Amino acid sequence: MVGYAGGNIVAAGLPQTSFRHNIRSFVFALAVAFGTFQYNLDTTIINGFQAMQGFLRIFGVPGKGGKYIIETTFQQLITSLLQVGLIIASLLIGPFSRYFGRRAGFFVASVIGCVALLIQTLVTSKGPVYVARLLLGVSNGALVNLVVLWISETAPGHLRGSYVSSFQIFQGLGGIAGAGISKAFAKNLSKHSYQLQLVVLFAVPVWFMLYSVIYMPESPRWLATRDRLDEAMSSLRKIRGPNFSEAELQAELDIIVDAIRVEREVQAGATFLDIFKGTDLRRTLLACGAATLHAASGVNFLVGYGTIFFQIAAPGSDAFRNTIILQVCGFIGALAAPVLARYFGRKTILVAGFSLMCMCFAIAGATNEGKLIHSPKDAPAGAALVAFVCIYQFAYNMSCGPLAWAVGAEIPSQRLRSLTFGFAMGVGFVFAWLTTFTTPKYLTELGVRVAWIWMPSCFITLLWLIFFLPETEGRSLEDLDIMFANHVPALKFKHYVIEHKVAVANDRDADSEKDKGSESRDEVAMV
Numbered sequence: 391m392v393g394y395a396g397g398n399i400v401a402a403g404l405p406q407t408s409f410r411h412n413i414r415s416f417v418f419a420l421a422v423a424f425g426t427f428q429y430n431l432d433t434t435i436i437n438g439f440q441a442m443q444g445f446l447r448i449f450g451v452p453g454k455g456g457k458y459i460i461e462t463t464f465q466q467l468i469t470s471l472l473q474v475g476l477i478i479a480s481l482l483i484g485p486f487s488r489y490f491g492r493r494a495g496f497f498v499a500s501v502i503g504c505v506a507l508l509i510q511t512l513v514t515s516k517g518p519v520y521v522a523r524l525l526l527g528v529s530n531g532a533l534v535n536l537v538v539l540w541i542s543e544t545a546p547g548h549l550r551g552s553y554v555s556s557f558q559i560f561q562g563l564g565g566i567a568g569a570g571i572s573k574a575f576a577k578n579l580s581k582h583s584y585q586l587q588l589v590v591l592f593a594v595p596v597w598f599m600l601y602s603v604i605y606m607p608e609s610p611r612w613l614a615t616r617d618r619l620d621e622a623m624s625s626l627r628k629i630r631g632p633n634f635s636e637a638e639l640q641a642e643l644d645i646i647v648d649a650i651r652v653e654r655e656v657q658a659g660a661t662f663l664d665i666f667k668g669t670d671l672r673r674t675l676l677a678c679g680a681a682t683l684h685a686a687s688g689v690n691f692l693v694g695y696g697t698i699f700f701q702i703a704a705p706g707s708d709a710f711r712n713t714i715i716l717q718v719c720g721f722i723g724a725l726a727a728p729v730l731a732r733y734f735g736r737k738t739i740l741v742a743g744f745s746l747m748c749m750c751f752a753i754a755g756a757t758n759e760g761k762l763i764h765s766p767k768d769a770p771a772g773a774a775l776v777a778f779v780c781i782y783q784f785a786y787n788m789s790c791g792p793l794a795w796a797v798g799a800e801i802p803s804q805r806l807r808s809l810t811f812g813f814a815m816g817v818g819f820v821f822a823w824l825t826t827f828t829t830p831k832y833l834t835e836l837g838v839r840v841a842w843i844w845m846p847s848c849f850i851t852l853l854w855l856i857f858f859l860p861e862t863e864g865r866s867l868e869d870l871d872i873m874f875a876n877h878v879p880a881l882k883f884k885h886y887v888i889e890h891k892v893a894v895a896n897d898r899d900a901d902s903e904k905d906k907g908s909e910s911r912d913e914v915a916m917v
Contacts, residue, residue, distance in 0.1 A: 406546075406548040407546065407633075409549060409552070411633050412546050412549060412630075412633075413631075414629070414630065414631030414633070415544060415545065415546065415553075415629050415630055415631070416549075416553060416556075418544065418607070418629055419541050419544070419545060419553045419556055420556055421601065421606075422537055422540050422541060422606070423537055423541065423556045423557040423559075423560050424560055424594065424597060425496070425533040425534070425536065425537045425557075425560075425594060425598060426533065426534055426537050426557040426558075426560045426561045426564070427560040427561070427563060427564040427567075427593075427594055428503070428529075428530060428533065428564060428591060428593075428594035428595070429530045429533070429534055429561060429564065430561045430562070430563075430564035430565035430568060430693075430717075431564035431565070431567055431568040431590070431591060431594075432472075432526065432530065432564075432568070432591055433469075433472070433565075433568070433693050434564070434565050434567075434568025434569050434572065434693075434696075434713070434717065435568045435571060435572055435587050435588075435590075435591070436468060436469065436472075437568075437572070437693070437695065437696050437697045437698075437713070438568070438569070438571075438572030438573075438576070438587075438697045438710060438713065439468075439572075439584055439587075440460050440465060440695065440697065440698045441576075441697045441698045441701050441709055441710075442572070442575065442576060442583060442584060443457060443458060443579050444575065444578050444579050444580055444581060444582070444583030444584055445581075445583065445584040446458035446459065446460055447579065447581070448514050448581050448584075449464060449514075449516060449519070450464075460698075462830045462831060462834055464516060465695075465830040466826075466827050466828075466830045466831070467520055467523070468519060468520070468523050469523075469695070469826050469827075469830075470823055470826045470827035471520055471523040471524045471527060472523050472524075472526060472527035472530070472826075473527065473690075473819060473822050473823035473826050473827075474524060474527060474823060475523070475524045475525065475526060475527015475528040475529070475530065475531055476527050476528075476530065476531035476534075476819055476822070477531070477816065477819040477820065477823065478524075478527070478528050478531070479499075479527065479528045479529075479530070479531025479532040479535065480531055480535060480812075480815050480816065480819060481816070482528075482532075483495055483499075483531070483532045483535045483536060484535070484812070486498070487536060487539065487612075488612075488615075491608055491609070491612055491613075492536055492539065492540050492543075492608060492609045492612055493602045493606055493608050494602075495532060495536045496533070496536055496540075496598045496601075496602040496606065497598065497599060497602045497603065498532070499528075499529050499532035499533050499536065499595075499598070500529070500533075500594075500595035500596070500597075500598040500599040500602070501595070501599065502525055502526075502528055502529040502532070503525075503526060503529030503530070503533075503594070503595035504592065504595045504596065504599070505525060506522045506523075506525035506526035506529060507522070507526065507588055507589075507591050507592055507595070509521065509522035509525070510522040510523075510526070510588050511585050511588045511589060514581070529595065533594070533598070534557075537557050538554060538557065539609075540609055541553050541554055541556070541557065542554060543609045543610070543611040543612065544607075544609060544610065544611075544629050552728065558724045558727070558787075558791065558792050559721075559724060559725070561724070562717070562720055562721035562724040562725075562787065563721065565717035565720060565721065566714065566717045566718060566721055568717070569710070569713040569714040569716070569717045570714055571587050571590060572587070572697065572710050572713065573708075573710040573711060573713070573714055575587060576710045607625040607628045607629050608621070608625050609625070610622040610623075610625045610626040610629070610643065610646060611646055611650070613625060614643070614646050614647055614650055615650055619643070619647070622643060622646070623639065623640070623643055626639050626642065626643055627639055630642075656804055656805050657805055657806075657808070660805050660806055660809060662809055662813075664805075664806055664809070665802075665806050665809050665810045665813060669803075669874045669875055669877070670802075670803055670806055670810070672874065673801050673802050673803060673806075673810060673874055674802070674810050674813065674814070676801045676858070676859065676860070677798045677799075677801045677802050677810050677811060677813075677814035678798075678813070678814045678817045678818070679854060679858070679859070680794050680795075680797045680798035680801065680814065680859070681794065681795070681798045681814040681815055681817055681818030682817060682818050682821045683740070683790050683794040683851065684790060684791075684794055684818060684822060685818065685821035685822045685824070685825045686821075686847050686848070686850075686851040687744070687747055687786055687790050687844075687847075687848060687851070688747070688751065688825070688843075688844030688847060688848065689786050689790070689791075690822055690825045690826045690829065691825065691829045691833075691840065691844065692716070692779070692782075692783065695829055695830065695833055696713055696716055697709050697710060697712075697713045698833070699779075699833065699838075699840075700712040700713060700776065700779075702833070702837050702838060703754075703772060703775050703776065703779075703837075703838045707772055707773070707776065712776050712780075715776070715780055716779065716780050716783050717783075719780040719781070719783045719784045719787075720783040720784065720786070720787040720791075721787070722784060722787075723783065723784040723785065723786065723787030723788035723789075723791070724787045724788070724791065724792065726784075726788045727739075727787065727788045727789070727791070727792045727793075728792075730788060731792075731793075735861045735862075735863035735864070735884065736793050736796065736797055736861065736862060736863050737855065737859055737860070737861040737862075737863070737884075738861070739788070739789050739793060740789050740790065740793055740794075740797075740855050740859070741852065741855050741856060742785075742789065743785045743786065743788060743789020743790055744785075744789070744790070744848050744851055744852040744855060745852060746781065746782070746785035747782050747785045747786060747790075747848045748845055748848035748849045748852055750778040750779065750781050750782035750785065751782065751841045751842075751844045751845035751848060752841075752845045753774075753778045754775050754778050754779060754782075754838065754841040755838070755839060755841035755842045755845060757774050757775045757778070757838075775838065794818075795815075797859070797862060798811060798814050798815075798818075799811050800862045800867070800870065801860075801862065801870070802814075803871055803874070804867055804868075804871065857880065857881065858880050859880055860873075860878070860880045860883035861883045861884040862883075863884075865883075869888060872888055873886060873888065
């Protein structure tokens with residue numbers, strides 16, 4: 391989240407130009423956002439492999455009726471090792487890109503991705519596949535982190551939300567493309583059925599290997615942090631294009647430099663243990679809670695095992711076709727997310743989303759009870775189950791998908807933002823790995839009744855959202871510092887009127903901070 395704290399400064403000091411005026415920078419953002427296309431493309435294709443005979447003839451074991459099935463251990467590892475790679479990438483890409491730059495990060499991530507895909511495509515034994523899945527997780531994790539980082543650092547402050555949302559669109563498109571490709575090769579029994587799909591995955595890393603070397607501009611903000619101001623101006627000029635004058639570009643660069651200076655001053659002396667002290671402990675716990683919303687929602691179950699779930703849930707229907715429908719519903723939800731965000735608060739959307747997800751899992755579990763797994767003839771029940779799973783995917787993509795990380799990034803204090811959010815991301819990825827690793831065992835033993843695991847998970851999360859998560863919509867980062875220092879309960883956040891400025895620069899003891907703030911009162915109208 392480098393550059394997040396500085397976003398308000400940039401937005402406050404520059405005129406809000408139109409989207410059309412910034413079309414060149416948006417095109418650059420789209421070119422970079424393509425990096426997130428691979429994550430959903432890969433997970434959806436691997437999802438399909440688990441139900442594809444061409445793949446299972448090589449990596450599966452003989453089952454009933456002359457068909458091959460996937461072993462639980464292999465199923466666990468090819469999906470969960472990707473999550474381990476994401477964790478490793480999240481830990482390493484920050485320090486690497488901070489020292490070597492964003493372009494270098496894209497290039498190295500792409501090389502790792504190509505190596506991983508080459509291994510997966512050529513080998514026919516399980517050991518090298520495990521190594522390849524881990525490496526591909528590192529590549530995907532690095533690309534996703536770098537995409538958000540590069541776009542957040544280069545987008546105009548007032549358009550940052552729209553620019554960042556573009557990566558969610560590419561993730562949705564990747565899922566649809568992956569489902570379509572899996573459907574096209576579903577009945578091919580040769581090993582080429584999965585090898586050709588893996589070849590398609592080369593598109594993203596090859597693109598970034600070429601783009602990062604030939605044309606991609608380095609982040610002006612990163613160049614400014616290295617005191618390479620002439621290069622920063624050149625990069626900013628390339629990104630903004632001819633619609634901006636030299637004076638406007640210089641003004642933006644000056645604000646970036648000032649933001650970096652302020653950020654360094656604010657973060658000076660901060661240590662990791664500070665995130666567990668004073669009111670920062672509450673903020674750390676909330677950020678971790680927000681980061682684990684993805685795992686708690688059960689989405690990793692569908693992302694990793696959706697196609698094989700459809701085979702179990704509705705044996706008389708086309709599991710690969712159902713996966714395409716699932717991805718399309720998710721894509722529609724992703725398109726709805728920015729529209730809903732304009733009219734409703736983050737907490738409201740999350741509560742609505744988890745309410746709908748909880749209902750869908752409850753209905754899916756109830757639809758299954760006593761008959762569906764054992765009776766392929768029960769087509770209406772199977773169709774109903776598939777329908778509610780698709781509604782679930784829509785609800786997830788319009789709520790938790792785009793908002794969980796955003797809320798987790800807003801809640802930490804400005805002084806400890808990078809430390810707190812980095813810790814929260816690590817916690818979130820660990821829970822994502824845990825759910826991905828354990829799901830095959832439960833899916834094998836429970837079948838569709840696995841919905842009864844995720845329904846209470848969504849319900850408990852819903853209660854946490856209602857009673858513990860504060861509404862951050864419409865609040866500046868400075869407002870949030872004051873409200874947390876004043877121990878404002880979560881249920882009162884939305885309508886709380888800030889009447890007193892509180893000294894919160896070093897909030898180790900909230901009571902002493904309130905005493906300092908009482909010396910300088912300044913009434914502020916609630917946004």
